[in-house]
Amino acid sequence: MAKVSSLTITDSGNYYTSSPIVTIDFPIPSDSSFQGKIDSANPYFGFSSLVHDSADTTIVGTLADSYGGINQQIAEIAFWIKPTSIHACTIAWSDDFRIVMDSNGLPGMAFTIDSAGNADSHAVGLTQTRYANHALDSNQWNFIHFELLNTTFRPNVDSIQGTDFTLSIASNYPYDSGDIIRFGADLNDSSPIATSTGVGKIPSKGFTGNVDHFTFTKKSSQPIFDNNQSNRYPDSAGSYYYGQTPEIIETFDYKRATASAFIDSASGEVNLLVITDSGFGYSSVPNVVITGGRSASLDSQYAIGDDITQTLSSGVKIKGEVQKYQLDSDSDGSRYLFLAHVGADDGEFREFVNGISLNKTSPSGSIGLKVTGLEEINNISETEQNEIFTLPAVDDFLDFSEDNPFGDPENQ
Numbered sequence: 001m002a003k004v005s006s007l008t009i010t011d012s013g014n015y016y017t018s019s020p021i022v023t024i025d026f027p028i029p030s031d032s033s034f035q036g037k038i039d040s041a042n043p044y045f046g047f048s049s050l051v052h053d054s055a056d057t058t059i060v061g062t063l064a065d066s067y068g069g070i071n072q073q074i075a076e077i078a079f080w081i082k083p084t085s086i087h088a089c090t091i092a093w094s095d096d097f098r099i100v101m102d103s104n105g106l107p108g109m110a111f112t113i114d115s116a117g118n119a120d121s122h123a124v125g126l127t128q129t130r131y132a133n134h135a136l137d138s139n140q141w142n143f144i145h146f147e148l149l150n151t152t153f154r155p156n157v158d159s160i161q162g163t164d165f166t167l168s169i170a171s172n173y174p175y176d177s178g179d180i181i182r183f184g185a186d187l188n189d190s191s192p193i194a195t196s197t198g199v200g201k202i203p204s205k206g207f208t209g210n211v212d213h214f215t216f217t218k219k220s221s222q223p224i225f226d227n228n229q230s231n232r233y234p235d236s237a238g239s240y241y242y243g244q245t246p247e248i249i250e251t252f253d254y255k256r257a258t259a260s261a262f263i264d265s266a267s268g269e270v271n272l273l274v275i276t277d278s279g280f281g282y283s284s285v286p287n288v289v290i291t292g293g294r295s296a297s298l299d300s301q302y303a304i305g306d307d308i309t310q311t312l313s314s315g316v317k318i319k320g321e322v323q324k325y326q327l328d329s330d331s332d333g334s335r336y337l338f339l340a341h342v343g344a345d346d347g348e349f350r351e352f353v354n355g356i357s358l359n360k361t362s363p364s365g366s367i368g369l370k371v372t373g374l375e376e377i378n379n380i381s382e383t384e385q386n387e388i389f390t391l392p393a394v395d396d397f398l399d400f401s402e403d404n405p406f407g408d409p410e411n412q
Contacts, residue, residue: 003278004257007288012269014370020293022259022273027281029254033058038254042210044080044141045237046253047280049212050183054089054205057184060214061248063094066173067218068148074222075175076215076229076241078145083209086138088202091211093191094179096172099146101207102196105135107144108155110194110202113168127192129202130165132157141212143233145241147225148174154225159233164225175216181248183211213237215246254281261290302337307361308368310352317345318352319361335369338377351376 004024029035037058039051050058067075077099081091086105090098098110108131132155136142147154151169155162167174184206194202219242229242240246257279262272270290302308306322320339327335337358344350351374352358358368 002282003280004259004275004282004286005278007259007273007275009270009273012267012271013290014268016263016268016270016293017265018293019263020261020270020290022261023289023291024257024259024279025286025288026256027254027279027286028283029281030250030283031059034252034254038252039210040255042082043253044082044212046213046251047255048252049080049082049210050252051210052184052206053208055185055187056206057182057186059180059182060092060250061181061216063175063177063179063181063216064247065218066177067175068150069169069173070150072150072221074147074149074219074225074242076145076147076217076219077181078143078217078241079214080141080143080212081136081207081209082141082211083136083138083207085208086136088196089205089207090184090186090191090194090202091144091207092181092183093186094175094181095190096176096179096192097174098186098191098194098202099144100129100194100196100202101136102131102202105137106131106133107136107157108132108194108196109146109153110192111153111167111169111174112172112192127194128168129194129196130155130167131196132160132162134158134160134162139209145230145232147230149222149225152225154230156230159231161227161230181214181216183214212252214248214250214252215240216248217241217244217246219244255279257282257286259288261293263293302335302358302360302368308337308339308358309361310356310358310371312350312353312356316348316350318350319343319345320352334372 029038033056034050037051037056038048040048042051043049067073083101086101086103088101088103090100091107092099096112099107100110101107108129110127110129112126113128130153134157136157143158145156147156151167153165153167186204189204196202217240237251257275258277259273259275261270262274263269264271302322302325304322304325308320308322310318312318320342322337323340324338325335352371354371354374357370360368
């Protein structure tokens, strides 16, 4: 995950009278199901958490190895959860386990105990569910960290160590290579069915609330549980199990970057972009959109017959009447205005000047587009007969051998 480190202006635009608003796209989450579920108002660590309702399902990672059974490695699943209410529901799951909460708020985990060794048998009677001895609190952050060493399971909550349970999982792997770990609802019961005394089957619907900072961590060559680790209560996002880098980390940290734009008041162009917050969670270059900053009186719609003016630096105004209006054939945004009856209010011969806007006389106070080029078109010459009178036959038309080909006045 990365931050936005720089912004480059590729087109400075024009006609800005105040600083426009810069909007940088929100980072794209690693799982598309996170879209719209990132909650920046409720993080435990970092910038944000993932908000869930009872029907949501989101993927947080895939196991690259197998753990439990005869694996001889301690493995820990850990995450923070803030449920909005206490009720029996599914919290997280894979094909080989299911983490649940019962109606009293006790979190637990269900595993397959099929004697035939079929790790994907999920029916009641072929699963085993074991619970922590400390309940979750609603509308508060709770730290769930479940430890597994071979067939011994220890479910811990916050800094309270759980009871050790021996699971009847034989040589099955409760955490199996290729397992996709998901949070939320398991509506098709694709994971082991969890049960609870007085409740029966735990519902397949997911929890409602927020979850943050999920990790799956292993510790090789660890023969017994460490009580200090079971009682641990992380005080930072980097406080990991046994100090090991987790096999899977999902922090749900996504934050939109922000920036400010500045303009050159003389040219009306954007000349500087300053990042005010680099954001977090970017995996690709985001889109940046600049909006606003142009005067509400900007009027670039010219019609035939409109009178337009340009005020020179000297204060002299040049005026003309629109005869034709067209876009550039290359579609590059340029526009052509054909003017007639051009004149200046000081009576002198003047030409329009590049870099100064053409403003319509009505409505008054409107600001038009700037002149970028100028060309004089003289269509009167198209009907002149100069070429005819430059032929050799011109001598047959006028006789210049006399002093006055029309005769002298005194001889008339």
